[in-house]
Amino acid sequence: MNRIDLFLSEREVARVCRAIRESGAPGYSVMRHVTGMGVGGAIDEAMDFSGLGANAHVIVFCEPELLPKLRSLVGPLMRRYGGVGFVSQAEPF
Amino acid sequence: MNRIDLFLSEREVARVCRAIRESGAPGYSVMRHVTGMGVGGAIDEAMDFSGLGANAHVIVFCEPELLPKLRSLVGPLMRRYGGVGFVSQAEPF
Amino acid sequence: MNRIDLFLSEREVARVCRAIRESGAPGYSVMRHVTGMGVGGAIDEAMDFSGLGANAHVIVFCEPELLPKLRSLVGPLMRRYGGVGFVSQAEPF
Amino acid sequence: MQSNLVLQNLLSAPVLFFFLGILGVLLGSDLELPTPLPKLFSLYLLLAIGFKGGMELAQSGLGSQVLLTIGAAVAMSLLVPLSSFLMLRTRLDTYNAAATAAAYGSISAVTFITAQSFLNVLAVEFDGFMVAALALMESPAIVVGVLLARLTAPRDEGEGETLQWREVLQEAFLNGSIFLLVGSLVIGFVVASFSPAGLEKMDPFTEKLFYGALCFFLLDMGIVAAQRLKDLRQAGSFLIAFAILAPLLHAAAGLAIARVLGLPQGDALLFMVLCASASYIAVPAAMRMTVPQANPSFYISSALGVTFPFNVVVGIPLYMLLVQRLIPSAP
Amino acid sequence: MQSNLVLQNLLSAPVLFFFLGILGVLLGSDLELPTPLPKLFSLYLLLAIGFKGGMELAQSGLGSQVLLTIGAAVAMSLLVPLSSFLMLRTRLDTYNAAATAAAYGSISAVTFITAQSFLNVLAVEFDGFMVAALALMESPAIVVGVLLARLTAPRDEGEGETLQWREVLQEAFLNGSIFLLVGSLVIGFVVASFSPAGLEKMDPFTEKLFYGALCFFLLDMGIVAAQRLKDLRQAGSFLIAFAILAPLLHAAAGLAIARVLGLPQGDALLFMVLCASASYIAVPAAMRMTVPQANPSFYISSALGVTFPFNVVVGIPLYMLLVQRLIPSAP
Amino acid sequence: MQSNLVLQNLLSAPVLFFFLGILGVLLGSDLELPTPLPKLFSLYLLLAIGFKGGMELAQSGLGSQVLLTIGAAVAMSLLVPLSSFLMLRTRLDTYNAAATAAAYGSISAVTFITAQSFLNVLAVEFDGFMVAALALMESPAIVVGVLLARLTAPRDEGEGETLQWREVLQEAFLNGSIFLLVGSLVIGFVVASFSPAGLEKMDPFTEKLFYGALCFFLLDMGIVAAQRLKDLRQAGSFLIAFAILAPLLHAAAGLAIARVLGLPQGDALLFMVLCASASYIAVPAAMRMTVPQANPSFYISSALGVTFPFNVVVGIPLYMLLVQRLIPSAP
Numbered sequence A, B, C: 001m002n003r004i005d006l007f008l009s010e011r012e013v014a015r016v017c018r019a020i021r022e023s024g025a026p027g028y029s030v031m032r033h034v035t036g037m038g039v040g041g042a043i044d045e046a047m048d049f050s051g052l053g054a055n056a057h058v059i060v061f062c063e064p065e066l067l068p069k070l071r072s073l074v075g076p077l078m079r080r081y082g083g084v085g086f087v088s089q090a091e092p093f
Numbered sequence D, E, F: 001m002q003s004n005l006v007l008q009n010l011l012s013a014p015v016l017f018f019f020l021g022i023l024g025v026l027l028g029s030d031l032e033l034p035t036p037l038p039k040l041f042s043l044y045l046l047l048a049i050g051f052k053g054g055m056e057l058a059q060s061g062l063g064s065q066v067l068l069t070i071g072a073a074v075a076m077s078l079l080v081p082l083s084s085f086l087m088l089r090t091r092l093d094t095y096n097a098a099a100t101a102a103a104y105g106s107i108s109a110v111t112f113i114t115a116q117s118f119l120n121v122l123a124v125e126f127d128g129f130m131v132a133a134l135a136l137m138e139s140p141a142i143v144v145g146v147l148l149a150r151l152t153a154p155r156d157e158g159e160g161e162t163l164q165w166r167e168v169l170q171e172a173f174l175n176g177s178i179f180l181l182v183g184s185l186v187i188g189f190v191v192a193s194f195s196p197a198g199l200e201k202m203d204p205f206t207e208k209l210f211y212g213a214l215c216f217f218l219l220d221m222g223i224v225a226a227q228r229l230k231d232l233r234q235a236g237s238f239l240i241a242f243a244i245l246a247p248l249l250h251a252a253a254g255l256a257i258a259r260v261l262g263l264p265q266g267d268a269l270l271f272m273v274l275c276a277s278a279s280y281i282a283v284p285a286a287m288r289m290t291v292p293q294a295n296p297s298f299y300i301s302s303a304l305g306v307t308f309p310f311n312v313v314v315g316i317p318l319y320m321l322l323v324q325r326l327i328p329s330a331p
């Protein structure tokens, strides 16, 4: 099966999770308070008090058949708001 | 070597870590405050004040030979309390 | 492409991130407040108030060509201060 | 007079902040108290209420009235889970019925504190030893809940699991919030008895700050309770009905006992509130570990999403109305 | 007298703690307030200032002076983004210009609070209803900012995206900090009007604790502002110049309006500060969602890294100097 | 009288909450203050004690007695690491000996604060300038510790690493907690000297709240100290013995110096406590970076798991007893 790792702003995480649920994925996990760097520059937690938040790391384990649907639902959000994603292989434990 | 990713309730994390230590794994890492969704429904941090907690993400890197032992020690806990696990491939850095 | 997972003390995370930026990696993500166990014993958050901190989990997705540079810049820091690293395979989402 | 009581409750700062939290969720505001700030307020309130209760207990002493009241409270925390279980079992499986029954046998410290604030505003006196009753009602309800789940569970499901008493007692007596409440009670008692100079120095922290911190925490409780309302659909109308009828029933029982014990008006209200409220702090955390087969969203959403707002908004003034009618006021 | 005002501001505890935070970053100290402690202080200050403002609003009533002042404040929060946009558009693209304009039309609650503390030290009175003006200046600026971005954006970039009013209004009116401030204002008003007994019980929390909590938060704001200074190189000298000239310009406009409205000295200073300050709490959070094309480090580093320290350190005493010259003191 | 002193300490609220935390760990309760709440209390206590100390320093002035006392304190923070290193080196490697020596040369602010509370209860006066001594004892001990590690380390291990003074000085002088303490001291001094109106407004935050916040933090310190006890087995009996004998020895040296300096009873106790206490905040954080070869569980578990509880529970009343015997009380 596939493992999808998404990194995006905490502010968008609710929308992305909605898209993942719509895609029919069996589940997902979210880690907030992620800092980092990407093409959009460095992200830290210093503005957290303003509600701006840092990044979130979203992990989805799902069957490969689901990938296209996930891409079509999550992709536009990430193009609009920024963020990156990666896919790798995994098996149930 | 193998990478094992476990997602389970924070309340059970101490027991699962004990089981991992018993299995003889060389180490593990735990991230708390993980939210998400699975067959058991959505998990958030809203009840954290009650001591109920959210999920934890436990990562173990170990040799493949350890997998059966890990499964036999961690599996029963996850069947009783819920949670999911996945295995993938990795190498030392 | 490669996925690199590093686990090291929060106190060193700023130096390691500087090294990653120097290596020319396109980005990285950092999760703090990671607890765990390794050859250096158990690490928890209890001493966080003292500024000692727990562990951090640093993730870098990059092309395999970058690995040697990353190893040469990050390796010495991890040998000095402790920590472990793992490499696996991934593709863009 | 009646509407006056209801209004005085509704227009008090704590209840208004509770409404503000609910409103925020209903309108879709992103207002939230991030983790672990709610825990900070929750620990603070337990520490402060325990300390003040212990202090007043030291001043009032452990007379027979005190012991009788506390005894009656503990008895209620044993009986309420039993009767609740019978009601709940008609529709829920044994695990969910047992876990929910435990929640209703136990108490909600925040509801209790809100009732105390309400009495303060009405200038009705109450005794510090009621906090001791509060502190002692959590553990028995948890133990009864676990026993109910284990004794009535289908044989084959046990898979040879034996009841792990150690674990159950630990969850019932050493749960962080119970332990802090009881511990602070004892410390308040000891300090008041042996080094009363310390009381005055604690006062700004445990007493002066209390009301504002309660408002802040109730803001968060409003948010959390409103979020829980969504889960209610899953729980179904039976559980919603139970979550409103149970507090009324238990308050009535509490009123009868308070009358028999001859409690003054303030204590009678607090006794009713203890009986009528349901736990969403200690019990869920304990049930998650000891009865993992039960679905937490059932017992949390009924206790926190329905019974808690019901008690805070409608229950407390309603119970006070009954107290004023049926409990003779102090001469 | 002049240097006296500046010194009295510079040597006050809140401003000194602000400097301490800046100094820590400049020297390379690892001093920080970890997440979510800054949020705790930020929520606390909003709750406390809202509650106190509402309370005083209830006492002063909603006379025509009050309504006129609030109306003028709202008008400024609509006009300032327009004029700022015109200035900013000369150098920035439409998205960054619109988002930055929104920040300058909105307000900084912490700057306002610091000005109140300054007035307290000078023993100059001010009215509670100014908090209502504060609370009502955030949402309009956000709406104008979004409209500017949408109306002036190149057609082809919209990709058929229609303006999602629901989202914009949600960000403008239900943003957590705006919602808490307005909600606390209403609660303070209601409690003061209907159950004034509650006011005294809130006092230790909302009033007594306030000054110290402000110091603590300003320590953190100093750290965050100094960290932002690094981003300024990226933003460029045009934005730095704007971030210093805009508050001066807007303060001058505010002074003129205050004179026309006949505001007393204290209120005049607060009105100037509302005009001169720029938002780094509600607006960035709203712009991130509604104008994601803009680079947050532009509007945050100018509002928080330059305008905020400028106002707190230099602006407030400077504006007060002008007030003392141009606004007749109360008889 | 003697047992009275011990009891008065044991039955005070701060020490009782410390015990409650220890008890929770021993019994297996899940009571904890989640991250970053302990840091909130730790930062608060440093800010408050620094501010109050600076304020009192401004009132007392910098007379020769003040400067002599502070000088003696700094001298102790240089000498204690040297003597401790010699003792520790008999059993530990050079890195662990140096890091542990640094901890014992430095101070524990919480122990100091607890001693101040104890003096308050006894109604024994003490001077604010002792906080300056506290603030100035951390950095020298860290520098000495690093020097010891570098100068005595086997040549070949250095791998050509040169002593990075910049890093060492940063850890010694700009460590967050040291920086906040010294900064708050300076701010308290400045405010008291130049705008004393601000003192009264800080009072509810820095003074009134202090005792309760100390209790809350000591609850957490009890939990953390008890958890550390488990690591002690690893550290071994030599380190445990050192962790009890060192405070006694250093307190005795402190007593002798206090007598020579002619300090009054309250200041003498605080001086002894500064000498006797060991750092588990600034020093571990600094040693982790500058002497990474040392095992943190050694110096943390001895300073926090043994010396800290020893001083808080037994040491303070014991030292007070000696003070009462050997230091003439003020006429």
Ligand SMILES: Nc1ncnc2c1ncn2[C@@H]1O[C@H](COP(=O)(O)O)[C@@H](O)[C@H]1O
Residues within 6 Å of the ligand: A007, A008, A034, A035, A036, A037, A038, A039, A040, A041, A042, A043, A055, A082, A083, A084, C025, C026, C027, C028, C029, C030, C059, C060, C061, C062
């Ligand atoms: N190559 C990468 N490896 C790991 N995380 C990344 C990488 N690139 C971006 N990220 C994460 O994704 C966030 C958004 O990336 P971007 O949209 O490129 O600014 C960054 O702040 C990082 O947290």
Ligand SMILES: Nc1ncnc2c1ncn2[C@@H]1O[C@H](COP(=O)(O)O)[C@@H](O)[C@H]1O
Residues within 6 Å of the ligand: A025, A026, A027, A028, A029, A030, A059, A060, A061, A062, B007, B008, B034, B035, B036, B037, B038, B039, B040, B041, B042, B043, B055, B082, B083, B084
């Ligand atoms: N397919 C999945 N991908 C990622 N995380 C998952 C997945 N399924 C479950 N989880 C995580 O595991 C937790 C427990 O899952 P469950 O026991 O299925 O409710 C969820 O709350 C998620 O955090």
Ligand SMILES: Nc1ncnc2c1ncn2[C@@H]1O[C@H](COP(=O)(O)O)[C@@H](O)[C@H]1O
Residues within 6 Å of the ligand: B025, B026, B027, B028, B029, B030, B059, B060, B061, B062, C007, C008, C034, C035, C036, C037, C038, C039, C040, C041, C042, C043, C055, C082, C083, C084
């Ligand atoms: N085999 C492993 N799997 C996952 N995490 C590990 C492993 N070994 C070490 N770690 C993490 O890396 C940290 C430092 O490891 P060490 O330097 O071996 O003490 C530990 O505290 C763990 O958080």
Ligand code: NA
Residues within 6 Å of the ligand: D080, D103, D104, D105, D106, D107, D250, D274, D275, D276, D277, D278
């Ligand atoms: Na009950």
Ligand code: NA
Residues within 6 Å of the ligand: E080, E103, E104, E105, E106, E107, E250, E274, E275, E276, E277, E278
């Ligand atoms: Na403005």
Ligand code: NA
Residues within 6 Å of the ligand: F080, F103, F104, F105, F106, F107, F250, F274, F275, F276, F277, F278
């Ligand atoms: Na010392």
